[in-house]
Amino acid sequence: MKTVFKNKILSLFVVIFFNTTGTINANNPPKKDFKKNYIQNINLSKSIFITGSPIITATGNQIYCPQTSIKIVTDISINDPAENTINAINVQISSGYLIGEDVLTLTGSHPTVTSIWNAETGKLSLTSINGNPLPHSDFINAVKNIEFKTSSAVPTGSRNFSINLGKSNYLPSSTHYYQFVSSPGISWGNAKRAAESSSYFGLKGYLATITTLDEAKFIGEQLSGNGWIAGSDALKEGEWRWQSGPEMGTIFWNGLQAGYTTTFAYWNNYKEPDNGGIIDFIKRPGVEDYAYITDPNNGQKGTWNDLELYGVEDPTKFNHPKGYIVEYGGMPGDPPLQMSASTTLTMLAITSTVAPQICNSGSSKLEATTSTGTINWYDTAIGGNIIATGTNFATPILNTSTTYYVESTIAGCKTQRTPVDVKVNSVPNITPETVLSPVCGFGIFFLKVTASEGIINWFPTNSGGSILGTGFTYITPQISTNTTFYAEANNNNCISLTRTPFKIEIYPLPPVTDQKVAICIPGSVELDVSIPNMTYLWNTGETSQTIKAPTTGIYTVDVTSPAPENCTNTKKITVFEYDKPEIKNVKVDETTVTIELIKNEDYFEYSIDDIYYQSSNVFTNAPSGLQTAYVREINQCSIDDKPFIVIIVPKYFTPNNDGYNDVWEIKGLINYPLAEVILFDRYGKKIAQLNHSNRGWDGTFNKNPLPATDYWYVLKLDTNSPELKGHFSLKR
Structure with missing residues (x-):
């Protein structure tokens, strides 16, 4: 929201030139302009010292009667203590303007004043015919004779008019002044500096900050050019802030075109800001960091685009900078100005109607609203008698669709009658076309109906529930349990009296389980379906619950449940032979x-x-x-x-004559009369031979003790048994 400072009037010591339109300084500091113009006007002997700026007031908030012309003010005054003449007054339709329909016209005889209507901006400019300043009274009389008219037979909304003494454009809803400054090729930075060095009757200028739709449309659609505004994300990519004016530092947008605003934004066609497009963003991230009002040939008029600091340098391209928008008002220390006045015309119009429909027959309570005045109801488009007055009208019992008409009237003015259609719709009937029979196991079903009128909605319940599908045919998902679907006809919200059920009955399949059964070859194996009281048909042709399988292979059996189901399921038994162990x-x-x-x-x-x-x-x-x-x-x-x-072979022995492990002996060797054991030292020398009768070794060779170390053995139980080899330790 724009900040408006309502300070008490400050006494200002200013210089007012012969043309009291003020100084809008875009390129030079205010002090230079002041000094330059002061010297020039001293030479002309026309400098005047005053303690305020001109004040203009106007009255004339009125109701507009369609297809008529009306003066935009009922009274106007101009008070300038320093000067009683001016060069020009600008009158603009500042909001609600419809180009091609609305027009302002100077009526009457005004020999000293000429008018120029600019349909593009909705502005009527009044100037002196000979270029010399005119008395206030000449312009006052002219403004009093400016008339508004719109070609629309049913105008709506309102029109606000700003009456300006200065060159800048005034927007009553923001109480700020605006000016487009033409400066082809100017960069955003230079535009910001130029705007901030501008002044308007003591108001500090800044690059425009746009915070409402009313302001966006006024600046973008009714000023004479596209140009830079104060938005930028140069400080942090994707975080757009206002970089000038009272809103300095305020974030108004986050992200690219899919971003969001918590205040207000007006980007072009939901495609901006795009940071130069995805290709440029990859090559040059952060390439487009500055907000610009879009060229009207390149998008919706008045919306914004993001551009590089210098825009597009080619002057033939859409996005070549044309200039910038200067805004005045709301800055700390700004003096209060009354150099613009405003009035409003409210269009006499029916603004809305409500006509609840009727199902079969009944009464409908009609509603209508108006911008102002009294509402009258008729049963004919032209002529006829008033059948009701007021915002509500209850119709009689209706059996067929009927049109009523409503108009708004005030002080002899009335609107064109607006038709209000009361629809009487019949309650539809449903005829099922699908006949359902029980199915075995599962299935997908095509449910079909016809209706006398309207559309068909399908539901999972008899009342309430979410719509599963719409149309005369509904294809179910795969169903494996008993399920009911319901069809309902809807004729413009006139609903069939009951929902039509479609009951799907699912019979269970016999609960078979595939098996694998091993067989010994040669031989056979018994195969059992394991589900009694059924009908069986094997792929061998047999019809019993069990059969004998003589070989490996795949055996199948169709298992059928008793009537009335008669559902068949197939069991598979794989007969196989196990591998042989080796x-x-x-x-x-x-x-x-x-x-x-x-x-x-x-x-x-x-x-x-x-x-x-x-x-x-x-x-x-x-x-x-x-x-x-x-x-x-x-x-x-x-x-x-x-x-x-x-064979249990000792791992060591200790021949020290202590009575324990004094000899090395293989236990159980006594049971093998043909057994033979040969002992070797570490060098392979044979040192002993044991057998059935000589089963132990005392650790000597030729009765001499051998050293403590490892020794090896070779054992053979008989001539047909394998040799066993190993080693053991002699410890002393």
């Missing part, structure tokens, strides 16, 4: 035995006595001697075995 090695560590296979399977089981089998391939506490390892498939279809020997 022993790779039997690892013996004293009494721990591990059976190692070429390929391990979960369905193998293990034994070392062919009596007790286990799922683990590791056995502990195995008895000594020659053993056999067994591995079989769990169904005993196949088996493999391998012999192994469990």
Whole structure:
């Protein structure tokens, strides 16, 4: 919101020149202009010292009667203690202006005054015919004879008029003054400095800050050019601030074109600010940091674009800078000015109507609002009698659509009658076209209806609920349980009396589960459907619940439930043969035995006595001697075995005659009369030979003690058994 300072009138010591339009200084500091013009006017002997600026007041807030002309003021006065003549007055439609429809015209005889109407800006300029200043009274009489007229038969809203003594344009809603300064090619920085060095009858100038739609339209659509304004995101990319004026530092936009505002922004066609487009943004981030009112040939008139500091340098391009907008008012220390007056015309108009529709028959309560005056209701477009007065009118019982007419009137003026249509719509009926039968398991269904009128909406419930779809046909998702959908007809919000149900019944399929069954070849295996009281049909042609499968392969059976369902589901049984076990090695560590296979399977089981089998391939506490390892498939279809020997060989002995471990002896060797053990020293020299009768070694060679170290052995239980090799330690 613009800041308006309402200070008490300050006594000003200023110089007013013969043309009291004030000094708008765009290029030089105010002191230079003051000195230059003061000297010039001394030479002309026309400098006057006063204690204030000219004051203009006007009255004339009125109602506008359509298709008529009306004077924009009822009275006007100009008070200038320093001068009783002026060169010009500008009258502008400052808000609500409709180009091509609204016009201001100077009527009557005014031999000293000429008028120029600018349809582009909505401004009527009154000037002296010979260029010399005229008495205030000449311009006062002329303004009193300015008439407004619009060509619209049904004008709406209001028109605000600003009557200005100076060159700047005045906007009553902001109480600020504005001027477009033509300066082709000027940069944003130079425009900002020039605007801030400008003054207008003591008001400090600044590059315009636009904070309302009314201000945006006035500046962008009714001033004579496009140019720079004070917005910039140069301080922080994507954070647009006003960089001049009372709003200095205020953030008004965040982001690119998809950004947001918490105050007001008026970017062009939802495509700005674009920072030069995505390609330029990647190459040169932050390239367009300054706000500019868009050229009217390149977007919606009055909206904004973001440009580089110097804009587009080619003068033939749209975005070549044309100038800048200077705003006056709201700065600290500004004196109060009354160099502009304003009046308002309110268009006599019906501003809104409401006509609730009727379903089948009934009464409708009609509503109408007006900008001012009295509302009258008619049942004819022209002529006829008033059937009601006021903002509300309750119709009689209606069975068919009927049009009423409403007008607003005040002091002999009335609007064109506005039609108010009361729609009487019939309540629609629904005819189902889809006949549903129970289905087995699941399905997708096409539900179809016809309606006497209107559209069809589909719902999941009999009342309320969200709309699932619209149209005469509804395709359901896949349904696997009993479900009901409902169709409702809507004829302009006249709803069918009840929703039409579509009940979908789903019969369950027999709960079959596919299986895998192992078979021993040669042999057979029994296959069982495991679901009783059904009808069965195997791919072998058999019809019983169980069958014998003589070979591997895939067997299928169609399982059908009893009537009335008669739903069929197919079970698949895969008959296969397990792999045969193959022993790779039997690892013996004293009494721990591990059976190692070429390929391990979960369905193998293990034994070392062919009596007790286990799922683990590791056995502990195995008895000594020659053993056999067994591995079989769990169904005993196949088996493999391998012999192994469990011998307990001491890891060391201590021949010190203490009665413990004095000799090295393989336990259990006594059970093997053909066994033979040969001992070697570390150099491979044979030092002893043991057998069934000579089972132990005392650590000597030729009755001489051997040193403490490691020795090696080779064991063979008989001529057919494998050799066992190892080593042990002699400790003293």
